[in-house]
Amino acid sequence: MRAHIKYIGIVDQHDHPHAVEFFTGINIITGRSSTGKSALIEIFDYCFGASEYTVPEGVITEAASIYFVVFSIKNSFLVLGRKPNDKHGFIKEETILPQLEDLTLDYFESSYFLSIKDFNMELGRYFGIDITDTDEDLAQKAYRKNQAKKPRPSIRNFTPFMLQHQNLVANKHSLFYRFDENAKREQTIEQFKIFVGFVNQEFFTKSQELNALEQNLNRLKLKQSVYENDRNVKNKEIKNLLKEYIAITGIDLLSIDFDHLIQNPQKFIETIRNQDIDVDENSNEYISQLKNLEAEKNRTLGQIRTLTNKLREIEQSVAYAEKYKNAVGTIIEIKETQVHLSQCPFCSHNNETLIKEANQLEEAIHWLNTELDKTPYMLDSFETERKKVQTEIGQEKEVLWNINQKISAILKIANELQQNRSLAEQGLKIRLKIEAILETFISEYLNINGQIDEVSKKIQTIKNYIQDHYNLDEKLQKASLYINKQMNKLGANLDFEDSYKPINLHFDINSFELYHKKQDGAKVYLRSMGSGANWLYCHLSLFMGLNRFFCYLGDDCLIPPILFLDQPSQVYFPVSIKDDNEVFDAQALKEKEGIENSDMDDIKAVENFFNELVAFCDNTVYETKVYPQIIITDHADKLNLTNADFETLVHGRRWRSKNDGFIKKDM
Numbered sequence: 048m049r050a051h052i053k054y055i056g057i058v059d060q061h062d063h064p065h066a067v068e069f070f071t072g073i074n075i076i077t078g079r080s081s082t083g084k085s086a087l088i089e090i091f092d093y094c095f096g097a098s099e100y101t102v103p104e105g106v107i108t109e110a111a112s113i114y115f116v117v118f119s120i121k122n123s124f125l126v127l128g129r130k131p132n133d134k135h136g137f138i139k140e141e142t143i144l145p146q147l148e149d150l151t152l153d154y155f156e157s158s159y160f161l162s163i164k165d166f167n168m169e170l171g172r173y174f175g176i177d178i179t180d181t182d183e184d185l186a187q188k189a190y191r192k193n194q195a196k197k198p199r200p201s202i203r204n205f206t207p208f209m210l211q212h213q214n215l216v217a218n219k220h221s222l223f224y225r226f227d228e229n230a231k232r233e234q235t236i237e238q239f240k241i242f243v244g245f246v247n248q249e250f251f252t253k254s255q256e257l258n259a260l261e262q263n264l265n266r267l268k269l270k271q272s273v274y275e276n277d278r279n280v281k282n283k284e285i286k287n288l289l290k291e292y293i294a295i296t297g298i299d300l301l302s303i304d305f306d307h308l309i310q311n312p313q314k315f316i317e318t319i320r321n322q323d324i325d326v327d328e329n330s331n332e333y334i335s336q337l338k339n340l341e342a343e344k345n346r347t348l349g350q351i352r353t354l355t356n357k358l359r360e361i362e363q364s365v366a367y368a369e370k371y372k373n374a375v376g377t378i379i380e381i382k383e384t385q386v387h388l389s390q391c392p393f394c395s396h397n398n399e400t401l402i403k404e405a406n407q408l409e410e411a412i413h414w415l416n417t418e419l420d421k422t423p424y425m426l427d428s429f430e431t432e433r434k435k436v437q438t439e440i441g442q443e444k445e446v447l448w449n450i451n452q453k454i455s456a457i458l459k460i461a462n463e464l465q466q467n468r469s470l471a472e473q474g475l476k477i478r479l480k481i482e483a484i485l486e487t488f489i490s491e492y493l494n495i496n497g498q499i500d501e502v503s504k505k506i507q508t509i510k511n512y513i514q515d516h517y518n519l520d521e522k523l524q525k526a527s528l529y530i531n532k533q534m535n536k537l538g539a540n541l542d543f544e545d546s547y548k549p550i551n552l553h554f555d556i557n558s559f560e561l562y563h564k565k566q567d568g569a570k571v572y573l574r575s576m577g578s579g580a581n582w583l584y585c586h587l588s589l590f591m592g593l594n595r596f597f598c599y600l601g602d603d604c605l606i607p608p609i610l611f612l613d614q615p616s617q618v619y620f621p622v623s624i625k626d627d628n629e630v631f632d633a634q635a636l637k638e639k640e641g642i643e644n645s646d647m648d649d650i651k652a653v654e655n656f657f658n659e660l661v662a663f664c665d666n667t668v669y670e671t672k673v674y675p676q677i678i679i680t681d682h683a684d685k686l687n688l689t690n691a692d693f694e695t696l697v698h699g700r701r702w703r704s705k706n707d708g709f710i711k712k713d714m
Contacts, residue, residue: 048174048597050607051676053124053144054117055087055094057710059110064150065710066115067700071674072664073691077684078702083107083709084680085213088611090114092210093129096167096203100132110710113137113155117145120607125173128155136166140173171202175605178241178248182255204235205242205606208593213614217583219574222561236559243596244603245522250513257509264502271495281484287453288484292477344450351443358436365433526596527556534592540659541584542652544577552588561589579618580652587615587656591663598673608667608675615656616683619649654686661690 056066067076067087076084089102094116102108111131118125124144128137139159161169181197207223215224226232240246513519531553538550551564562570573585590610597608660677668674684701686693702708 048120048605048607049602049673050118050120050174051609051674052091052116052678053119054115054147054150055090056115056117056147056150057090057107057111058113058115058150058152058155059710060112062112062151064115064147065110066147066150067709068698069676069678070698071676072668073661073696074676074678074698074700075693075696076678076680076700076702077682077697078707079682081105082702082707084702085613086709087678087680088210088212088613091116091611092206094127094136095206096136096163096170097206098163102131106708106710112152115150115155117150119144120173125170126150126154127170134163135160136163136170137161138166138169167202171200174202174205174607176200176202176241178251180248180255181238181241181251198234200238200241201234204231204238207235208242208590208597208606209609210611211586211590211613211615212611213617216586216612216615217579217618218586219576219579219582222573222586222589223559226559232559236557239556240519240523242605243526243600244605245519245526246517250517250519253509253513257506257513260502260506260509264499264506267495267499267502271499274495285481285484288477288481290453292481340450340454344447344454347443347447347450351440351447354436354440354443358433358440361433361436365430523556527554529599530554530556530589530592530596532592533595534588537591537659537663538584538588541588541656543581543584547571547576547581550584550588552585554589554592561585583615583618584656587612587660591660594675594677595663595667595671598667598671598675601671601673608673610675610677612677612679612681614681615679616653616681619653620682650683650686653683654688657683657686657693658688658690661688661696665690 051071052069054066054068056064058064076087078084083106086103086105086107090107093100093102094114102111102114108131113128113130115126115128115137118127122142124141126137126139126141126145129135137155137159138161145154178200181199203225207225210224212224215221221227223232223235225235534552534554535550538552541550543550547563552561553564553570554561560572562572563576564570573582576582576585594608594610597604597606657679660679664675664677684693684697684703688696
């Protein structure tokens, strides 16, 4: 997104505007303490839709009636405004850059103020956020509270890439603004692919369609599994009916392998429909089947009785073990024995017999305690065995029930004949049952296979479409490689400690974690990288790499290449040391810190990374044709830079005299 900040300002209680003007490239605001430098980043954040009012209390908050930010965005200008501690935001587009003197209270008409929610949505539209639904799986929505959608992409999730506050710019525990709140961290990481233009609304719509189809496929496969189990039941039923048919007619209905029947049911439905019912009246098949079933019944009854006797014995053992457990519960466990030597009163010799008996008693006590400890385990063992036998008895009873059903079916043949129902008529009845089962199989099981094939083809079509049009994994991988390359290109010129040279930073684009990879492959994360200078350089390297990436993407990227760096020199000149001189004096600050006779290494280190930031901007616009904007607020001043004239970077934004500051005291 080709956008940069033109003004950050306030309108005071007397209706006078106060503003700082900015340009593309490096913008430095330098000055002594308490002049409002750090307030600039907070005013920007507030006007950019922050829910909290965090402008530092003091001269600025006492004077402000309205805070404002003016953006240059594409071919127009966008004026944003917020009243102090208010839940509304002003937004107005202008085709011509407004004059500062025109930005009075009258300019900020009430009709242009929106609720902060609507303000952020409207602001997001100017930056190209037009995605409203980021759910990729609608089924997950049902598990969220009130079945709410995932949060839509928000302009607020740009700020982690744009703002490095003074408590963050050299922080070893955190890299990104707002990442202390887990929900905002997850949203920013998840929405990154949207902000860099890798996906659009169609991607999420297609993903929803894909997930819905995959869930439907899983349901069909589950249904198929149920039908598969049901088919096994139907198989047994058909086998029994075919045996019953032979018992009735004395002739096989189909002289084929049973599996072939199931594989092509329609063919055999037509075969048996066109087949006459023949009867062999002299067949003894039903008698043969009856004898086999009665023999099987007797074997099953014998197995049931054997298992029943075994169950009775187990239950007796359980009852005995329970009684034993209750009895031993009253026994006090003996832990040790005490033996006193006895002596003969006449000769004073020790009695050795008592020691042997004491040892035997101790062994007996140990055995008893061991047996007492075994009681709960013995009960558990009996209970497991009882459940096993009960299950086996249930299974055998089910087998017996099936045998009785088959016997009843055979005996029913003679009864049907007595009722004047011929063998041919009974055979026809069996054939019709078989036909009904096969037709059900065709309509349900074979139909479900067809649905599975159809849904699988649709899934593959959508996967191919998403891969061809978005190829997200490859894009993220290339983005990671590009960012890492740019980080290390900048980091190679920064003063990392020798143990981290050559610097080899890696940014995990999935977790947003940063680490240095050693030559042996070991990862050293930011928090373990030692000094404040290392932490600062990691932040600078990462955010320069991200900024370069946004410029490289050009208009495809929604995030503007804007970066605030608040007090980056603090690792050398801590902000806790009050800088109240009208001229920046590095040696004086060191003396306030308690360091005397300081050499110039610290100021050289600051000049070095300022030089690298200047070179970064120049190289970026050369390579990408997009000029980034870096706004630096710092105490450091009058730096001797080789890549630029320091004064051109300050551009008059030096607040050193007593009346200087964001709000001029003589106005």
